[in-house]
Structures are given as C-alpha cells and as structure tokens.
Amino acid sequence: MGGRRPQRADARTNRERILNVAEEVFGKGGQSASTEEVARLANVGIATVFRHFPTKAALLEAVLVQRFDRLREQAETLFHAPDPGAAFFDFFSHLVADAAGKIAIAEALFEAGGDHDGDAAQASDGLRRAVGALLQHAQRVGAVRDDVELPEVYALLVATSRASARAHLEEEVRDRMLTIIFDGLAPLRNARAQLKT
Amino acid sequence: MGGRRPQRADARTNRERILNVAEEVFGKGGQSASTEEVARLANVGIATVFRHFPTKAALLEAVLVQRFDRLREQAETLFHAPDPGAAFFDFFSHLVADAAGKIAIAEALFEAGGDHDGDAAQASDGLRRAVGALLQHAQRVGAVRDDVELPEVYALLVATSRASARAHLEEEVRDRMLTIIFDGLAPLRNARAQLKT
DNA sequence: CGCTATCCGAAGTCGCGACTCCGTATACTC
DNA sequence: GAGTATACGGAGTCGCGACTTCGGATAGCG
Incomplete structure (x- = not known):
C-alpha cells in the first residue's frame, strides 16, 4: 500500500506557470480579476487552475504568500547591512516602488493586517516583523x-x-x-520645538 | 402639452433617504455592497432605487458628488481663517479622520484622480483645487x-x-x-544647521 | 510498446447581483 | 372625493464568474 506515484512533471510546471500568471493578473486587475483570464494567459484549462488551487481565494493566497515571503527575505538580507539607516529607507522605497501596478498585493498587504488568519496573514506578519527589525536598527544608529x-x-508603508x-x-x-515622509521620520525635529515654545 | 406636474413629495423624500443610506452602505462595504441592501435599509423596493438612479454607478456617483462637494465647502470655509497653517493641518486631519469607515469614498477619491470623467471626477477636482488653495495659504505664512x-x-492625503x-x-x-507627515511638511529642515532666528 | 494512474480541457451547473415589467397604491388637482 | 399622472414593490430576466463533471490524452514504469 502507499505506492503513491510522485507528481507528474507537467503538473508541476503547470502549477508554477499558473502561479506566476496569477501574480501578474491579480497585480494588474486586483482581486476581481477572473480565474478564467488566469487560465487563458497560462495556456491552461480552467479546470486545471481549480485542480491545483481548490478555490480562487486559495490561488490568491498562494500568490500573496509567495510575494510576502520574497519581500521578507529581501528585508532580512538587509539586517546586517553596513548602514542600517540606508537599509531601512531603501527597503521602504523599494517596497513602495515595487507595489506600483500590484493592486491585489498592496490591498492584501493592507487587509492582512487585520483579523484574517491563514497562510497569507502569517506571511504578512513575517514581513511586518522584518520591517520592525529594520526600523529598530535604523533607530539604534540615529x-x-x-x-x-x-x-x-x-x-x-x-x-x-x-x-x-x-x-x-x-x-x-x-x-x-x-521625501516628505522620510523627512518626518528623520530625527532632530526638536530644533523646532525650542523655537515654537 | 408641457403641463409637466412637479415631482411628488414622497419621491423626493425617498430619493433623499436612498442617497443617505447609500452613503452609509457604500461607506461600510465599499463599492461591492449590493443595491438590494441599500433598498432594504431605506425601506424601499429595489425598483425605486433604480427609478431614481438609473444604474448602480449613477447612485455611487451621486453619493460621491454629495460628499466631495461637502468637503470642498468645508475647505473653502477655511480660506479666510486667521491662521492658514492651522487651517491646512486641521483640514488634513479632519478629512483623514472623516474617511474612517468610508471605504467607497476614499477609494473613489483615489481613483477619481485619474482619467474617469463625469460629475464625480469634476467634484473631486473641485476638492483638490480647494486643498491646493489651503496649501498655498499655509505656505505663504511659512x-x-x-x-x-x-x-x-x-x-x-x-x-x-x-x-x-x-x-x-x-x-x-x-x-x-x-504627526510624521506633518513634521515632514513643516519647514525649518535646516534650522538645526543655522538655528534660525 | 503497452498499461494505468495521473492529468488535462471543454462544456456544463449554479448562485448572485444588476436591472426590468407590470399590477397596485398614493399624492396631487379640481 | 373622483380622476389621473406619478410613484411604488415584488417577482421576474439575464449575464457573469466561480466551481464541477467526464471523456480523452499523456507521462512514466515495466
């Protein structure tokens, strides 16, 4: 018993292609983009999409987990950067620039801050923690x-x-x-406090 | 011919009630809230909603125009405030606080900045112009x-x-x-260098 | 090269929400 | 208070998009 054959090669490549296409489609059109479009752009039948991801929500979640994890890794790479200040601001800029045209990702990043549980929320939390670490390092060096x-x-963010x-x-x-936000985050604001009195 | 009777009283009150309810419903649930819910909460048949507003988009637009106009008026009220700096920051804070729980409004405010035309975009533009005036006044007084x-x-914003x-x-x-943003908007960034008088 | 578990695509089903039809009710005129 | 234009509500229609079914293909093992 248990002689389960391994996953077939075409299934694996299809799953990967679907995931990548979905990232782009949801990125451009938001969560309301149709599953059928994902299938079409991936040169795959609709059924295949649902075979790999039981629901549309599951597909979206898989996309988000992938993206959040990738961003978290990038942040963690910067943990030991020589200049923690630059690391923090660079990552901030990079993430914002990266979000351009990624509607669904940005939205989800936003909502995942809340009560939703599941893999996506967990991945989102990991990213948040990584950003927190970058922030602390930047504060430590002033x-x-x-x-x-x-x-x-x-x-x-x-x-x-x-x-x-x-x-x-x-x-x-x-x-x-x-620039405005970064200026607001920079220290030495108290020069004005003395003036204001 | 031409003997057009005026609008009936119940029609007028219904229209108003629908508009107010729609503002709340779309505010809470976003654009995807259903027209049927608006009708139910307004104690009105679905047909009545569509009689007053030919499409869901038209209803949403009416809500937005009302809201944008109201905000613009508030901004214009502050044009001649004694302290233009406070006026600007207060209006900024007020608008943000006001947006709490008004999903559809904030979203639309956002998208109306783009290519969409129509009454809502026009109203949104008026608001933007009013904010621009407040900003200029605030800059003029430093x-x-x-x-x-x-x-x-x-x-x-x-x-x-x-x-x-x-x-x-x-x-x-x-x-x-x-606070962070306001600090970034405040002048005197080089004050600490010269300790301005 | 044949066998079979695995995987695939096209054509469905199904529910939901925007929008319409029509018989009834009600505000306004005289 | 009778007549009529206006407005109303509920029961539809209709299209769209998520999800399923099933006969056919194909990878991978021997």
Whole structure:
C-alpha cells in the first residue's frame, strides 16, 4: 500500500506557470480579476487552475504568500547591512516602488493586517516583523527618530504602497511623497520645538 | 402639452433617504455592497432605487458628488481663517479622520484622480483645487515648506485617507502617522544647521 | 510498446447581483 | 372625493464568474 506515484512533471510546471500568471493578473486587475483570464494567459484549462488551487481565494493566497515571503527575505538580507539607516529607507522605497501596478498585493498587504488568519496573514506578519527589525536598527544608529513605533511606520508603508499600486501616480510624485515622509521620520525635529515654545 | 406636474413629495423624500443610506452602505462595504441592501435599509423596493438612479454607478456617483462637494465647502470655509497653517493641518486631519469607515469614498477619491470623467471626477477636482488653495495659504505664512507641491500633498492625503478607511487602524496610530507627515511638511529642515532666528 | 494512474480541457451547473415589467397604491388637482 | 399622472414593490430576466463533471490524452514504469 502507499505506492503513491510522485507528481507528474507537467503538473508541476503547470502549477508554477499558473502561479506566476496569477501574480501578474491579480497585480494588474486586483482581486476581481477572473480565474478564467488566469487560465487563458497560462495556456491552461480552467479546470486545471481549480485542480491545483481548490478555490480562487486559495490561488490568491498562494500568490500573496509567495510575494510576502520574497519581500521578507529581501528585508532580512538587509539586517546586517553596513548602514542600517540606508537599509531601512531603501527597503521602504523599494517596497513602495515595487507595489506600483500590484493592486491585489498592496490591498492584501493592507487587509492582512487585520483579523484574517491563514497562510497569507502569517506571511504578512513575517514581513511586518522584518520591517520592525529594520526600523529598530535604523533607530539604534540615529537615522530615525526614537519616538516613532512600528504601527505608524507600517501604516505609512502600506498607505504609500497602496497609493502607488493604482495608476495615475507618476514616479516623480511618488518620490516627492516619500521625501516628505522620510523627512518626518528623520530625527532632530526638536530644533523646532525650542523655537515654537 | 408641457403641463409637466412637479415631482411628488414622497419621491423626493425617498430619493433623499436612498442617497443617505447609500452613503452609509457604500461607506461600510465599499463599492461591492449590493443595491438590494441599500433598498432594504431605506425601506424601499429595489425598483425605486433604480427609478431614481438609473444604474448602480449613477447612485455611487451621486453619493460621491454629495460628499466631495461637502468637503470642498468645508475647505473653502477655511480660506479666510486667521491662521492658514492651522487651517491646512486641521483640514488634513479632519478629512483623514472623516474617511474612517468610508471605504467607497476614499477609494473613489483615489481613483477619481485619474482619467474617469463625469460629475464625480469634476467634484473631486473641485476638492483638490480647494486643498491646493489651503496649501498655498499655509505656505505663504511659512507653515509649510515652500518646496512641496500639491500633487504629492494630495497623494499623501488620499493615501492616509484610504489607510484609515478600512478597519484595523486605531485612532492613536492614525494620529502618530499624521504627526510624521506633518513634521515632514513643516519647514525649518535646516534650522538645526543655522538655528534660525 | 503497452498499461494505468495521473492529468488535462471543454462544456456544463449554479448562485448572485444588476436591472426590468407590470399590477397596485398614493399624492396631487379640481 | 373622483380622476389621473406619478410613484411604488415584488417577482421576474439575464449575464457573469466561480466551481464541477467526464471523456480523452499523456507521462512514466515495466
């Protein structure tokens, strides 16, 4: 008994292609993009999609887990960067730029902050933790104000990601937006506090 | 001929009730909330909704126009406030706080920035212009850096509004997020260098 | 090269939500 | 208070998209 044959080669490649196509399709059209379009662009029947991913939600979740994990790994790579300040700001910029045109990802990143459980929420949490570590390192070297905490920083990260996810936001405007936020995160604000009195 | 009777009283009140209920329903559930729910909560048949607003999109647009116009009026009220700096920041905060739980409005505010035309886009544009005026006034009195422009400020406004539109964002975190942005918008970035007088 | 478990695609089913039809009810006119 | 245009509600229709079924193909083992 138990003589289970291994997965067939074509099944494996199909699953992978579906996942990649789904990332693009959901990225461009959001969660409301149709499963049929994913199948068509992957040169695959609709049934094949559902065979590999029992529901549309499962497919979306698989896409998200893949993406979140990838981002988390990138963040972890920067844990031991020589300049933690640059590491933090670079990762912030990179994530926001990366979100351009990735509607579903940005949305999910956003909602996963909440109550939903499941693999995607778990992966999202891992990313959040990694960002938290980057933030702490940056604060330790004085590149970021000590009095800011992860929740508001992450909220800003998510908000700007979502903002650049949809069209109509030129790269230049996005950068100027980030400049403002980065200025707000920088320390030495108290120069003004003394003035204000 | 031409003896068109005026609109009946019950029709007028129904239209108004539908519009108000729709604002709440779309606010809470986003654009994907069903027309049938609007009808039910308004104590009205589905047909009545469609009689007043030919399509769901038209209903949504009516809601948005109402909301955008109201916000624009509030902004215009502040044009001649004694303290243009406070006026700008207060309006920013107010709009973001107001967006809490108003999913559809924040989303639409966002997308209306783009190519869509129609009444909603026009109303959205009016709001944007009003914010631009507040910004200029604030800059004129030195409450906001001179080198920021409307596009990035508006993008930040929209992004934070969207962020607080959905659940999972406590009021405190929202305020801390705004503090960071406001600090980034404040002038005197080089004050610590020259300790401005 | 034949056998079979595995995998595939096309053509369905099914439910949901936007929108319509029509007989009934109600506000307004005289 | 009778007549009529206007408005109403509920029971439809219709299309779309998630998911299933099943006969046919194909990989991989011997």
